Amino acid sequence: MNGAHVLEANQLVKRFGDFTAVKEVSFAIDQGESFGFLGPNGAGKTSTMRMISAVSQPSSGRLSIFGLDPRTHGPEIRARLGVVPQEDTLELELSVRLNLEMFGRYFDLPRKLLRERASELLEFAQLSDRANDKVDNLSGGMKRRLTIARALINRPELLILDEPTTGLDPQARHLLWERLYRLKREGVTLIITTHYMDEAEQLCDRLVVMDHGTFVAEGAPRELIASHSTREVVELRFSTDSHEGLHDRLAPFARRVEVLPDRILLYVDEGDDTLREIHAAGIAPTSALVRRSSLEDVFLRLTGRTLVD
């Protein structure tokens, strides 16, 4: 692709009847980049993913993948993509190995090559010793790893992962992250949706925050934290039930104060300094925690704390 965009979306819209799931979003993704889509449930992430997987057609707008139009070159584009859907769609009746080999046949790859690749990918997914087991008997983490391995059978140039680690335990998540780093180092372009903020911070070079079908923020994780939050956050808890009354007393110490039912968040630059000032002013919280601001703070700031569905 020689520095050209792997993917370019212009004023992309997806409508389902009267409902508009994706509202005129534009973005471009470079070769080798790992790009994240963040957002609460129903923000339009999956609809966007399905369009850029060349599976569903945009209602309007322009989309180009590898310089090709998915409307006319769907099969050619999909031949070069790997897709990890939100829910596992493995063949439950088939063995682990056959899941990989059979999937490769859809790409017209020869059986001999697929046997070799399947062995490599089983190694990659740490499933070699389960190769002949039925998929039905695997744990959730193993199924997820197999789904990712399956998406790699055609050596994709672009890997699209829709919530790859939802429902996994910490060990399984870290193993997956490590595998995704490896792919990134090999030059595979990654597109990831997630609502785990640590995952986005770990994996994404650049990300967009989506809400109600549009992008509400865009940038590198550190940039987003810098522009939408402060460097540090002080979390205070008090023995009183009425945290509300404390808002005005704490306001002078922070750039922004957020009162939650169980605790008060102070957005500040130097947490330890702030904490000293608070103590000096005679305010005595029962517990205090100083932490670095995270993408989660940005996310909640931008998309609100109300439960979406």
Next chain:
Amino acid sequence: MLTREIPRFGSRRSYHIVERNFTVYRSQWLMLVSGFFEPLFYLLSIGIGLNHLVGNITVGGRIVTYATFVAPGMLATSAMNGAMIDSIFNTFFRLKISHAYEAVLATPLEVTDVALGEVWWALARASIYAASFITCMVLLGDSPSYWVVLCWPAAILTSLAFSCVGLAACTYIRSWQDFDLVALVQLPLFLFSATFFPISLYPKWLGVIVSFSPLYQSATLLRGFSLGQLDWMMILRATYLVAIAGAGLWLAARRFRSILLP
């Protein structure tokens, strides 16, 4: 610039669906084998059993045993049942329960490839079953004519028509309960399509209605070949089955697209 390709229905890649189904069924070979016993059960129970009670029957001015009369009807019914079970039951499972097709559509295959592939698979199975059924018919002495070999393509055509219709019907099924509706269509079709008695026994008006039944057309076509009674109407009957297949496949592909690619 390139002009857009002429829209085709499915591509060579649809073959991979056949391959997929074969791979899955290889581990469930018992289900495949059961298909071979079905004709024997039909022919032995209805053919031999009723043969004693009913005796001989006149078809097209010729007297034949009841077993000879009924065997092609059973072949048509068996082709219909096999095609319907495969296309409705199994496809419903892949379409709405296991989401097997969703994964397939992330590969170069298109929706039309999936629909066409399922039909190829149904035909592959049907041709094997039909061959074994016809062999049983011949061995049991139930078909007096060499034209019986043409029962084979005719039975495959029957399967084609019913699997295309079944594929379309399967997209309308919302849950397992809806399979009762399928039985509600299939049973009268089986009972009233003159598969096990001549249509001439019906009053004229009912005969006209029955003649629209694809199962009746199929049974009559098969009976013609089995008894060696050929006529020009057979071309019309075969064309009718082809038309039903085409309409079913067209509708199926449309419905598949709207379900899988909203």
